[in-house]
Amino acid sequence: MRNDLVLRVVGRLMIPSILIFALYVQFHGDFGPGGGFQAGVIVAAGIVFYALIYGVTATRRLVPDCVVETMVASGVLIYAGVGLAGLLLGGHYLDYSVLGHDPVHGQHRGIFWVEVGVATTVCGVMLKIFYMFTSRGNSED
């Protein structure tokens, strides 16, 4: 469908705004509805949209399989790392209060990185599932 002018223009307009909206959802998660899970899904949706227009092969060049797999694993590591950081700074496992100079700041910082971890893994898993489904059989575009 890469020759379809309407799709390409709409895609060029939509994909950046989808990614920006994902960032909004990500960082707004502290104060309102949103957070890492939703943001990760929205980013993945943006990339899936790209794949619908430009084909899976092009998408796999843009976001290679090894990057997706690294995302799946590193999100979990970020989350667990925040827990271990709390433990090393003198609190209990996953204690955010010790992460900043005062507890409130620490709680903010802790949940921020946890959400980053969640977003990374969720986005990775969504793309992994998408890649696995699209690589079945031999139709590439």
Added chain:
Amino acid sequence: MSLAQHLPALQVVLPLISAPLAVLSRRAGLAFLIVTAAAWTAFAIAIALWLQVDLSGPVSYPIGNWEPPWGIEYRLDRLNSFMLVLVSGMAAVVLPYSRASIEREIPQESHYLFYAMLGLCLTGLLGMSITGDAFNLFVFLEISSLSTYVLIAMGRDRRALTAAYQYLIMGSIGATFIVIGIGFLYLMTGTLNLADMVDRVARIENSRPGLAALAFITVGVSLKVALAPLHQWLPNAYTYAPSSVSAFLAATATKVALYALIRFYFTVFGDAFLFEKLPLPKMMLVLSLFAMFFANFIAIFQDNLKRLFAYSSIGQIGYITLGLSFDSIDGVAASIMHLFNHGVAKGAIFLLVGAIVARLTTRQSAPPAPGFDRIAGLARSMPWTCFGIVIGGLSLIGVPGTAGFISKWYLVLAAVDKGQWWLVGAILFSSLLAVAYVWRFVEAAYFRAPPAGREAFGEASLSLLIPAWLLVGATVWFGIDTSFTVGSAIEAAQQLVHNHK
């Protein structure tokens, strides 16, 4: 701050971190080292925690410094510190074994994923054992279940896929029932902390939602336990999974589910209510007898060794639930002992059967079923492997000198204590069924001539034999020196059973 204080968190977190690190390493060798190191550290931590509970009583750890009952609490007492030793110990033995055993069973390029999945499965099982929070228990149950489905599906036999799918459906139904049950409990008590739930459940247990919660949790956990009429997923899953996975699951997965059952029955609902006012003891007695006779009887007629021992596992679970149904200190202690003793013996057997499968496998073909014609006369070429299976089999029967005897002895004592002499007969008679299926193996391996066309092969490689024989050694050791198993089990039972009659 000392590190010792954080051992409960590290017990779960180290295997959890090992899984993504194994994925990131992308190399089988490195992934193997990472996950094995995590499993051995987890085993060391489990022993340290067991000693800590032994010396100074229950340990509580607030995750995220949120005090219980508001936050998630990791709580260790006699029973679950004992479970942690079993689960992490089995992982520590099975992992070194997997390295050689999956060589021909799983394609080279997905070896690192296998180790990652085993690390996640270990995380889930350890987490289920250690947590003191009902919903956290469900989450860890899902972590262990989902990784188990993947591990089973990795078997090279194509039927492994359908076996994993069957388990996926059954396991998901079980998990859904459990979460509905926990939801009812939360609705009625307003708490998810198991220790906090105890007093509040006492007030609502006669209400309809309370009973519904009990029913949902019983059916859900029984599915994961593979208690007799709900065991359909188990034989295929154990038969077609890679050998090391069969051993690990047989020794730990159903055992941890049984632990969850004991926790809900004896700690949360309390035995005084369950076993006095409800017809639960009779139900459990009937189901246990059904498992003991029906599954052991079916096991005799299996032609595939792995399937035979899978049915035998279902039968052995019957002994464990039989002990629970007595609701006495001896009975519950016998169940807890049998959890451990059967786990060790069955782990040893599945590891050794895996060694036979590895010898029968050629490079091209899928692993053949270890049928009785194929293993005829095998004791001549693989004496250590066959002898190990015989010792494990003796433990399944309950011959003195093996671990299985100790738990069956306490089971018989508990039955006598209740004045149920006919149950003593039932236990002995069902053990005779175990004699029959173990004898089938002995007869084929020792007394039949090897088939003419079979090419000669030697004993299994040491990398397979040493881990397996460690467990065989443990089977004999815990049959003679019972201070660890019997001591832990009786003290755990004393904490659990309040219904002194």
